[in-house]
Amino acid sequence: MATTHHSSLQKELEAVWKHGMEVLPEEVIGAFEQSISQLRDSGSAKGLSVGAAAPDFTLSNQTGSNVSLSAESAKGPVILTFYRGSWCPFCNLELKAYQHILAGIQEVGAQLLAVSPLTPDHSLTLREKHKLEFHVLSDSDNQVAERYQLKFSLPEELREIYRSLGFALEEYNGDDSWELPVPATYIIDKNGIIRFASVNPDYRTRAEPDEVLRFLHSL
Incomplete structure (x- = not known):
């Protein structure tokens, strides 16, 4: 089953973008593509x-309980994935894909942590909506994203577009910084060393969860 999902995740992401191109004004699509190119060309937020x-970090999960990377990695390898928020359709697909392979992750003694700047309330809503059975952590002010060299500020010209689409990040994130993490997925071993890294300023492309699972099996 997981292999089937592997072959379809990127296709699902591409389908979302194709739909957006069909329904959104051309200038909006152009602004999205330009912002991706600018972030890539800037060389910033390259990630570890x-x-x-x-x-190491300690963050609140969707119910307000503290979860630390060191405590989780003491149990086994950790998949640490940074996503933009519940408002992002690409992130929703990615998290659902990880839920599909969660049993396989747990079979090898690994943990899965998903991190975003969403407030705990919004993280809880997201977790319940998709019936996610892993920790969804709130990185207030993107402090952890910054330590992983993933934090960037959304360009001014995109903020009004986001608001017009209902993506009022001030409300989702509980601050007015308009900062986000570049989507990234890491595998961290029991010694706290990054063994796998996928960082892409183009949020339309994500690491395939099955690729991540296969790497886990190779550790």
Whole structure:
């Protein structure tokens, strides 16, 4: 079953973008594509690389309980995935894909942590909507994203577009910074070392969950 999902996730992401191109004004699509290119060309928010020590952190999960990376990695490898928020259709598909392979992740003694700047209330809503059975953590002010070199500020010209689409990040994130993490997925071993890293400023492309699962099996 997981292999089937592997083959379809990127296709699902591409279908979302294709639909957006059909229903959104051309100038909006152009602004999205330009912002992706600018972020990529800037060289900022490149993320930590394989071999780096993963910064430890403690964040609140969807019910307000504290979850620390060091405590989770003591149990086994950790998949740490940074996503933009519940308002992002690409992120929703990615998290659902991880839920599909969660049993396989747990079979090898690994943990899955998903991190975004969403408030705990919004994280809880997201978790319940998709029946997610893993920790959904709230990174207030993107402090952890910054330590993983993923934080960036949404360009001014995109903020009004986001608001017009109902993506009022001030409300979702509980602040007016308009900062987000670049989507990224890491595998961190029991020694706190990054063994796998997928960081892409183009939020339309994500690591395939089955690729992540296969890497886990190779550890």
